[in-house]
Amino acid sequence: MPPRSLAAPSDQVSSRLLEMSDHSPTNPDSVGALRAIDASLNRAAEGLRVVEDYARFVLDDGLLTAFAKRLRHELADASSGLPGDSLVKARETQRDVGASISTEAEGQRGDAWMVALASLKRVQQSLRSLEEYSKIGGADVAGRFETLRYESYTLEKALAATRSAIERFDGVRLYVLVGACGDAREFESLVVALMAGGAQALQLRDKQADDRTLLARARALVALTRQAGVLAIVNDRPDLATLARADGVHVGQTELGVKEARTIVGPNALVGVSTHTIEQARAAVLDGADYIGCGPTFPSQTKSFDAFAGLAFLEQVAAEVRLPAFAIGGVDAANLPQVLQTGCSRVAVSAAVAQAADPGAAAKLLAKALTPDNAAAAS
């Protein structure tokens, strides 16, 4: 055995734990610590597999499946520095006083998410136990278990947000961005026409209007959409979204992050994030965003761009992300089939609808093309 000072951190842990089992095989304290580590390793790995199966088979989400899988592999890697033989030798399943203790709640799960959530909690508890008992080795491996525990919190947040957003955006395929345009009556009749045309989400987006006008428009938007069950989102401004009691806020890459925006709008409001690359889309999912805008897809009459994420980006997102994703930028009835062919079935549009001679009719045309049957036929 190398002198202690030359040993790698994981070897130090091994040797310390080996000493515990080899030199004091009957010391209940030593054997007990090994048993706790052995049981927690098994619990954490098994729990991660249950969570991975939820991301894979229930959500069908490649990104979150890969995240859970990575945690499982990193757990195995961290545990490779522990004395595996001694852990197994210390195992005494038959004599485990906890094996036969179970609560009524453990035998009942309301749905697949409850299964995954219970497993996440077990994973977190097991990682904490691993972290504490492996400190007996006095080395880095405890820190690795701590990092894994924090990553499991991120996974829980992203899974919960994805699951809830899939429900809240069920049937939301046409999302229209409107300016504060003209006077209040003009704005309100545009909103009514867009809802009649089948828009399922509306965003107040105006870079020119003053705050009082924006707040008045946001309040009018909320009043009109609430009765119809249409989502009302305010662009850029979590403060105005909160004051108007809108369903949520949309933020860009250089604006407030999800966490900060949520601090203002509260935990139940929607936070949407603009994404232009697959890395940004992944980050938005892990930050707990409720939906993402993906673009710019095509040249836009509403905003000018030097570069376009294009259809390839939509394909990347559709391949791995289940969080609701809206293609944005120059989308219209003519290029919609190209969007649908990427696997993206939701769009956020402005000019093609709000600037049309008949906004209601333009919305109706897009909404019809986005119905599940029509979208499937086009893709």
Ligand SMILES: Cc1ncc(COP(=O)(O)OP(=O)(O)O)c(N)n1
């Ligand atoms: C649904 C949706 N997606 C993207 C955007 C663009 O937001 P951002 O990048 O912050 O640009 P501005 O709209 O603020 O100019 C959006 N508004 N909505």
Ligand SMILES: Cc1ncsc1CCOP(=O)(O)O
């Ligand atoms: C705000 C924004 N961000 C990316 S594209 C876009 C404008 C969308 O409007 P249009 O549908 O008219 O291109």
Ligand SMILES: [Mg+2]
């Ligand atoms: Mg913005």
